[in-house]
Amino acid sequence: MREEESLTTDVLIIGCGIAGASAALEAAKSGLRVIVVTKSSTFEESNTYYAQGGIVSLGHDDHPELLKEDIIESGDGINNTEAVDILAKEGKKAVDDILIKELKIPFSRSTPDSLDYTQEAGHSRRRILHIKDETGKTIEERFVNALKKYSNVTLLANHTAVDLLTVPHHFKNLKSYYKKPQCTGAYILDNHTCRVKTIFTHYTILATGGCSAVYLYTSNPRGAIGDGYAMAYRAGARIVNMEYIQFHPTSLFHRDADGFLISETVRGEGARLKTKEGRTFMENYSKKKDLAPRDEVTRAIYEEMTNSNSSYVYLDLVSYAKFDIKKRFPNIYKTCLKYGIDITKEPIPVVPAAHYCCGGVLVDGWGRSSLNGLLAVGEVSCTGVHGANRLASTSLLEGLVWGARASKYIASHFDPITTYKPSDIHDWYYPGKEEEVDPALVNQDWISIRSTMWNYAGIIRTEKRLERARADLDYLSHRVEKFYKETRMETKIVGLKHGIQVAQLITYAAIGNPNSLGSHYILD
Ligand code: SIN
Numbered sequence: 137m138r139e140e141e142s143l144t145t146d147v148l149i150i151g152c153g154i155a156g157a158s159a160a161l162e163a164a165k166s167g168l169r170v171i172v173v174t175k176s177s178t179f180e181e182s183n184t185y186y187a188q189g190g191i192v193s194l195g196h197d198d199h200p201e202l203l204k205e206d207i208i209e210s211g212d213g214i215n216n217t218e219a220v221d222i223l224a225k226e227g228k229k230a231v232d233d234i235l236i237k238e239l240k241i242p243f244s245r246s247t248p249d250s251l252d253y254t255q256e257a258g259h260s261r262r263r264i265l266h267i268k269d270e271t272g273k274t275i276e277e278r279f280v281n282a283l284k285k286y287s288n289v290t291l292l293a294n295h296t297a298v299d300l301l302t303v304p305h306h307f308k309n310l311k312s313y314y315k316k317p318q319c320t321g322a323y324i325l326d327n328h329t330c331r332v333k334t335i336f337t338h339y340t341i342l343a344t345g346g347c348s349a350v351y352l353y354t355s356n357p358r359g360a361i362g363d364g365y366a367m368a369y370r371a372g373a374r375i376v377n378m379e380y381i382q383f384h385p386t387s388l389f390h391r392d393a394d395g396f397l398i399s400e401t402v403r404g405e406g407a408r409l410k411t412k413e414g415r416t417f418m419e420n421y422s423k424k425k426d427l428a429p430r431d432e433v434t435r436a437i438y439e440e441m442t443n444s445n446s447s448y449v450y451l452d453l454v455s456y457a458k459f460d461i462k463k464r465f466p467n468i469y470k471t472c473l474k475y476g477i478d479i480t481k482e483p484i485p486v487v488p489a490a491h492y493c494c495g496g497v498l499v500d501g502w503g504r505s506s507l508n509g510l511l512a513v514g515e516v517s518c519t520g521v522h523g524a525n526r527l528a529s530t531s532l533l534e535g536l537v538w539g540a541r542a543s544k545y546i547a548s549h550f551d552p553i554t555t556y557k558p559s560d561i562h563d564w565y566y567p568g569k570e571e572e573v574d575p576a577l578v579n580q581d582w583i584s585i586r587s588t589m590w591n592y593a594g595i596i597r598t599e600k601r602l603e604r605a606r607a608d609l610d611y612l613s614h615r616v617e618k619f620y621k622e623t624r625m626e627t628k629i630v631g632l633k634h635g636i637q638v639a640q641l642i643t644y645a646a647i648g649n650p651n652s653l654g655s656h657y658i659l660d
Contacts, residue, residue, distance in 0.1 A: 211523020524654025
């Protein structure tokens, strides 16, 4: 390991969506030295950037207890009530203090003096703040701009996390086995030079986002392949609830749209689901009709599609909207029009798509994982807030609250642990890892992973399908591991190694849980 390829910092944050950015801002304000890395070419690129619907606050005639009830009802009751309490009680203050006062986020208003609260499924009140239908974009841009102003923050784009550095795994000193396992940083690949750097740190915060892109159809950007879950798993941190993969009921059905989301706020503002023949159907599945929790709506759509042998259903906004569609949903309008669908004149063809992982790295109220020195925030973590099925628009809020909490914890307990140096650890690479990456092999492996997950570990699971998924993924994982060992380091090959492990984590968790609950549905 060459000295110039090692860096040292107080806090290393991997990922820069709302959770990572919120953690970085709080740590920066405390005067800690922070390095934030992202594998993307820009800091804004993240799931947060594409979030349309909004962020939960508290609306008129609302109360944290009502929010708590809605979260637990949606989560099918297996939520961690302590975590739900934190979110319900601290959420609004975090939105007011960080987003509105500090970052001056221009949330949409219903009148010049009052914020506009929109509605989504499972909420008993209108309590979701939004910026038309592009809420995440502005939030992410303002966070990144704010971080750029701090001289104690280093932002490294185009840097892919390869592995967490842990005592004793990567340490040469055989006596390190007697020490408590601890995360002391990470191996990070520079995407341009293809060299691996070592970042030594006192605290590592994983904020790598979700893993829905291990499914064939997803609303997430293709980079959301779950790097954080895979690295934390290999490092020995506890991972829970991975079977609870939430499918969003409505992504645009169009071969080139790549899972473009049609926000749940569209149904919140009155749109209704219909079969191809124009018949509404949600009243046959739930008293809450089109605003039933996501898992129920998704399964209803799946059933209607199966019964009518159809590849999509319709979402009809135009027949119900009592407002200017172009003004309220400009992004959805523009994007659908690009694909030949005018949502002011016709219904939108939609299909469900993998959207959110309710499980992840088990953490407490401060984001601390079971591994010393490792914290996790946002989608990669499992605080237990979401239980078996996440309530709409709680994810940005959870990222905001836990990001800030994690860094508050670090700042108030900062205890520089032994600083390690490059000569203490093993080189990360395998000798002989020199072959060029063959993109055809990578593409085919991804097709196998994604179709296996979609068909066998997707919306409706059976014991047989899951067993088939397990066998196919186990076989493929040996091939991927061999491929990884022989091939030159590149972000593509790292992603493939992470992706197959995450697919296995989901599948094994689903096999281990025979009870249908929330977004994990097993057909008898
Ligand atoms: C949406 O706008 O429908 C997505 C919101 C969410 O997933 O919370």
